[in-house]
Every structure is written in structure tokens, then in C-alpha cells.
Amino acid sequence: MQKTIGEIYTSNSIIIEQTQINKYAEASGDDNPIHLDQDFAQKSNFGGIVAHGMLVLAQISELLTSIFGINWINNGYLDVRFRRPVFVKDSIQSIIEITSIESINDKNEINCKVSCVKNNDESVIVGTAKIYMIYKELKGD
């Protein structure tokens, strides 16, 4: 599928539930009480349970996978900052915008702005991504 500068892709909004955080904690081994223990989290600077940053980042990666497929998995670069915590019951949505496409040897370098917003307007993750695709894949030939 052809990619063009300025294209914007968005994921479906999802509500972060404690059950998903629990599943992620089990899979990743990250059992920090800030993610799992309501009493501990309430006494922390956050004032409540927060989702793992990497769980939220995974939503951006999932959207990149849905757009760029194996090219993202095989040869992608990501540079992000975690700006705000995501709490249980927050709604999050990932957004990808293609900002440039450059030909480098036999590949095209696709640069993107990436972000994840919560509750429609607050950025929780912002950054950039880079994906290398061979020319025929970019053009959809």
C-alpha cells in the first residue's frame, strides 16, 4: 500500500483496565506495586495505579505494525518520551503521522511523528519513528 507524506493513522481508543495491567505485569515480570497495589499507589506521587509505560508504548508499536507490517518489526527505530501517567479507566489512542519519505540506496526511509493521547487531548507519549522499506513495497508494486 502506497504511503504518502502527511498521512495520519489512528488506532481505536481503548480503555485501560486493571485486568489488562495485571496481564501485562504477569507477562513482563514487572510487578511494581505502583501498577498493582491500590493502597501503595494512592500514597505515591501519582495518587493511584498507573499503567506500565511499556504497555502504553506497545499500543503505538501495534499501530506501527498494522501500518508497516514486517518492515516495522524487522527494521524500525523509535525515540519517545513518557510525558504523563495513564491511570486505570483512562481512554488512550495512538496516532501516527508520516512526516517525510526519503530514498536511501535501495530503501525508503519513512519518518513519522508518533504519539499516544489519553482522554482525547492529553499527550502521554510523544516521539518519532523511522521505518525502512524497499521501494517496491512502498509503492505497492
Next chain:
Amino acid sequence: MKVIFLNKKIQFNLNINSDQVNKYYKAVDHYEKNSTEKESLPFLYLLSISIKTILDRFNFPSGTIHMAQTLSNLAVQDITESSYVANAEIIQENQRTNATVLKVAFNIEKKGFGTIVKGSTTLMIPE
């Protein structure tokens, strides 16, 4: 007295099994993938378990905050029972009024294959 972390290095093994990877996919997955993508080892999973090990091995406290992340995926890997070696080094340390900010560079290698993932993780340790 503050602990100085700068230039400290660790090396650790990451042992992958398909059950654990499938648990990860169930926790994060919201998109239909084609068969190639489904059979690929998610590099964010490798990163997640690496960060957990880094936190544990350096004895960072539970209030440590993940501030920033860079990541390069260099080669897709299949989901098989396999072992990887990770190297991590603290390359920057900045003392702030109420916190220490650390940048940890890392790479993950597969024996006989070379580096498959590399990047850096920025952490803030509150006082």
C-alpha cells in the same frame, strides 16, 4: 551519600519461551496480524523483560520512573525457545534537586547472529 551509577555495566541472559510471549501478546494485542507478524518475537517484549532485569540488578527502587526510550530493531526473530544475551551500561547520570536521572544504553544479542535490538532507557529515581 549518593550512590554513583555512572559507567556501571551488567550482562544478563534472556530466556524466551512461547507461553510467555503469548501472554504478552494477549496483554497488548489489539490488531489482526498476518502469519509472519504472529510468528515474530515482539521486540518490545524483549525490551520489557530487559528493563525489569536492569531495575532489579541495579536495585533501583519501586518508585523509579521510565522517562524516555529509544529502540532500534535490527533483525526479526521467530518465537522459539531461545536465549539472548543483553548488555546494559549507565552512560549518563544527572543529579537533580529531588531525583537522579540515568540513561542506560543496552543491546540484545543472539549467539551466532549478532545484535538484534539496541537502544537506551532513561530513568528517574526520586530521592
